[in-house]
Amino acid sequence: MSDIITLAHGSGGKLTHDLIRDIFIKHFSNDILTRAEDSAVLDVEAGRLAFTTDSFVITPVFFKGGDIGKLAVCGTVNDLAASGARPLYLGCGFIIEEAFPIRQLEEIAASMAETAAGCGVKIVAGDTKVVQRGAADKIFINTSGIGIIPEGINISASNAKPGDSVIITGTIGDHGCSILLEREMLGIKADIKSDCAALSGLTGSVLPLYPRLHVMRDPTRGGVAAALNEIASQSGVCIRLYENALPVREDVMGVCGLLGMEPLYMANEGKMLIIAPADISRGILDRLKKHEHGKDSAIIGEVLEAPSKRVLMTTLAGGDRIIEMPSGDQLPRIC
Amino acid sequence: MSDIITLAHGSGGKLTHDLIRDIFIKHFSNDILTRAEDSAVLDVEAGRLAFTTDSFVITPVFFKGGDIGKLAVCGTVNDLAASGARPLYLGCGFIIEEAFPIRQLEEIAASMAETAAGCGVKIVAGDTKVVQRGAADKIFINTSGIGIIPEGINISASNAKPGDSVIITGTIGDHGCSILLEREMLGIKADIKSDCAALSGLTGSVLPLYPRLHVMRDPTRGGVAAALNEIASQSGVCIRLYENALPVREDVMGVCGLLGMEPLYMANEGKMLIIAPADISRGILDRLKKHEHGKDSAIIGEVLEAPSKRVLMTTLAGGDRIIEMPSGDQLPRIC
Numbered sequence: 001m002s003d004i005i006t007l008a009h010g011s012g013g014k015l016t017h018d019l020i021r022d023i024f025i026k027h028f029s030n031d032i033l034t035r036a037e038d039s040a041v042l043d044v045e046a047g048r049l050a051f052t053t054d055s056f057v058i059t060p061v062f063f064k065g066g067d068i069g070k071l072a073v074c075g076t077v078n079d080l081a082a083s084g085a086r087p088l089y090l091g092c093g094f095i096i097e098e099a100f101p102i103r104q105l106e107e108i109a110a111s112m113a114e115t116a117a118g119c120g121v122k123i124v125a126g127d128t129k130v131v132q133r134g135a136a137d138k139i140f141i142n143t144s145g146i147g148i149i150p151e152g153i154n155i156s157a158s159n160a161k162p163g164d165s166v167i168i169t170g171t172i173g174d175h176g177c178s179i180l181l182e183r184e185m186l187g188i189k190a191d192i193k194s195d196c197a198a199l200s201g202l203t204g205s206v207l208p209l210y211p212r213l214h215v216m217r218d219p220t221r222g223g224v225a226a227a228l229n230e231i232a233s234q235s236g237v238c239i240r241l242y243e244n245a246l247p248v249r250e251d252v253m254g255v256c257g258l259l260g261m262e263p264l265y266m267a268n269e270g271k272m273l274i275i276a277p278a279d280i281s282r283g284i285l286d287r288l289k290k291h292e293h294g295k296d297s298a299i300i301g302e303v304l305e306a307p308s309k310r311v312l313m314t315t316l317a318g319g320d321r322i323i324e325m326p327s328g329d330q331l332p333r334i335c
Numbered sequence: 336m337s338d339i340i341t342l343a344h345g346s347g348g349k350l351t352h353d354l355i356r357d358i359f360i361k362h363f364s365n366d367i368l369t370r371a372e373d374s375a376v377l378d379v380e381a382g383r384l385a386f387t388t389d390s391f392v393i394t395p396v397f398f399k400g401g402d403i404g405k406l407a408v409c410g411t412v413n414d415l416a417a418s419g420a421r422p423l424y425l426g427c428g429f430i431i432e433e434a435f436p437i438r439q440l441e442e443i444a445a446s447m448a449e450t451a452a453g454c455g456v457k458i459v460a461g462d463t464k465v466v467q468r469g470a471a472d473k474i475f476i477n478t479s480g481i482g483i484i485p486e487g488i489n490i491s492a493s494n495a496k497p498g499d500s501v502i503i504t505g506t507i508g509d510h511g512c513s514i515l516l517e518r519e520m521l522g523i524k525a526d527i528k529s530d531c532a533a534l535s536g537l538t539g540s541v542l543p544l545y546p547r548l549h550v551m552r553d554p555t556r557g558g559v560a561a562a563l564n565e566i567a568s569q570s571g572v573c574i575r576l577y578e579n580a581l582p583v584r585e586d587v588m589g590v591c592g593l594l595g596m597e598p599l600y601m602a603n604e605g606k607m608l609i610i611a612p613a614d615i616s617r618g619i620l621d622r623l624k625k626h627e628h629g630k631d632s633a634i635i636g637e638v639l640e641a642p643s644k645r646v647l648m649t650t651l652a653g654g655d656r657i658i659e660m661p662s663g664d665q666l667p668r669i670c
Contacts, residue, residue, distance in 0.1 A: 006664065007664040007667045008662070008663055008664035008665075010556075010664075010667060011556060011557060011661060011663070011664050011665040011667075012555065012556025012557030012561050012602075012661070012665070013556075013557045013561055013660055013661030013662050013663075013665065014660045014661065014662040015662065016556075016557075017565075017660070035491070035493070036492065036565070036569065037418060037491055037492060038387060038413075038414040038415075038417040038418050038492075038551075038552060038553070039385035039386055039387035039414050039415055039417070039418035039420060039480075039482070040385070040386045040387065041383050041384070041385055041386075041418065041484065042383065042384045042385075042386055043382075043383055043384075044379055044381065044382065044383075044384050045381050046379065046380050046381040047378075047379065048376050048377065048378055048379075049376070049377040049378075049379050049481075050374035050375070050376055050377075051374055051375045051376075051377055051424060051426060051459065051460055051481060052373060052374035052375065052426065052460050053426030053427065053428045053460050053461065053462050053477065053479050054428065054462045055428035055429070055430050055462050055464050055477060056464075057430055057464045057466050057470075057471075059470075078373075079373040079374050080373075080374055082373040082374070083372060083373050083374035083376065085374060089386060091386060091387065091388030091479050092388065093388045093389065093390035093428075093477045093479075094390070095390050095392055095430070095475055124386065125386055125387050125388050125479075126388065127388050127389045127390050127477075129390045129391075129392045129475075129668075129670075130667065131392050131472065131667065131668055132667060132668070134469070134472075135392075135394075135471070135472040135668070136392075136470070136471050136472065136475070137466065137469075137470040137471065140430055140464075140471070140475065142388065142390060142428045142462075142477035142479075144388050144426050144428075144460075144477075144479030145374075146384075146386060146481070147374070149376065156370070156372055157371065157372060157373075158370070216373075217373060218373070220347065221345075221346060221347025221348075221351075222346060222347030222348045222351075226347050226348055230352075230371070234371065267347075325348050325349045325352070326346060326347070326348030326349065327343070327348050327349040327350065328343055328346070328348075329341065329342040329343035329345075329346050330343075330346040330347070330348065332342045332345060332346075332465065332466065332467060333464075333466055333467070333470070335464075
């Protein structure tokens, strides 16, 4: 086997099959994938399925706290988890630039396999394309996922109600800040790493106890600001944040201060926003804090009736500020 | 709205939402997609689901007989159809190069919508990423798909049995040959267009009558040669082709002859290989020929016991030739 990916690895012929066997089947191995059919065949019970897709184009491919493979599994698992689903199956599509090192591809596959196994998810379908040098930047990964939504769960970005509390499951801005530092050669020394994590274990520890919670959304691109604006808009409510309650790591705050950026607008890859009736929000918070991915959970705001479709923030100074949907180009290729 | 895709369209903020609303929701509109949740929620009956994923990196993006959007829908629909499934839902992930014309993106979306509607499939989940100029070549699309496999259907590349007949649903090599001509500026004038088509209608017209058929596979990258080698290998059988029975358009044969290429190794995007017991193969053939996508169907070979895992061809001259799994790099970015 050569050291680098060649166009022949994407031809559908012998080298494609060798690559699938030696990298993907080797790491992802399960009874469904190894059948090598045109589609994976899944036995399902009657009920509600969650289905989602996400592409990952992050640069750099390897970063502090993860790599594109771990991110691709976490991202889709978290979208399923945000719908209240138990994630079960993933499909992954690789677009690889000619000359990408096979050793790095194997590292990425191993990382995907480990992350998937960690949340009980099987990678059951895959596809590999190779493009000429310069036609893509190293590697892009799409993951699509299927999960099962337990009965009685009704989570939607349209469900926020006045009186609800807004919870975040930990510190904000870690992923965006860490990628910014890795990429921009700013000469800033800070030990910030991506929060990249699969959250289905965390949400699964809360949902059976609090099936009545209203909204979950993972605040990735566009950060907490974008996710809350989406929810405010879809639910027709106002969301008020308390700046003094936002959990932000000191070093993240420091870097953001230096660069004139705001953690509220920075991507997270291991955090969930949860909106729930106030009477159960304290119980949810206690439960979240018991989980390794929820230790820094906090109630960061509340849902009001008006001004509808708006996100406001009560600042440290005690004033009110509108938190807009981000509108310019944020840091590209953050996920 | 600007004329070209900018990095801000991929930021997760306002322009991302505008793009989704003005292009994707506009064309793909259905009750599930427009909910804009992190996952699509699908009601399913108990049974067997088919699930598959495929990325499309074809160049050029628009070609005779289709475009990357139509191809992306057909490719995944055909993988589901090849498993005997009725395709129901698609997710699509777009990776777009900065400065890609929005008008072309809309053309592609319209083409996807039309193709999906034509086979009763809903596009229920999506994702859009934008990468800087030079980090991708124009546009890549991933489609993942879910279908339902009716009871009593058991189709697998492992099911070919000695005595079976091998059917192809039409002329071979059209897609590969047409892309080759578009790309390579060979100065050859030929009116060859891609066969790009969704085949779920065709397979759905046969399966209820002949649920006992053994194998279906769509011979895309690597062509009929790669697909039959996979089947011979997975089923542990020999497949013998009759060269005089292969349906090849005269102009495709001519171009291939000029370039020293073989239609057997060229990609198809609207053809299905079907392997079935000899006693029902004539009935299947008659049925296929009644469908617009099966008019040129032909029985092109048979399944033998030995030499196992081999594909042979009885040539026009009457000799025997081994049809190998393709091993070099074929034409890259054919799909």
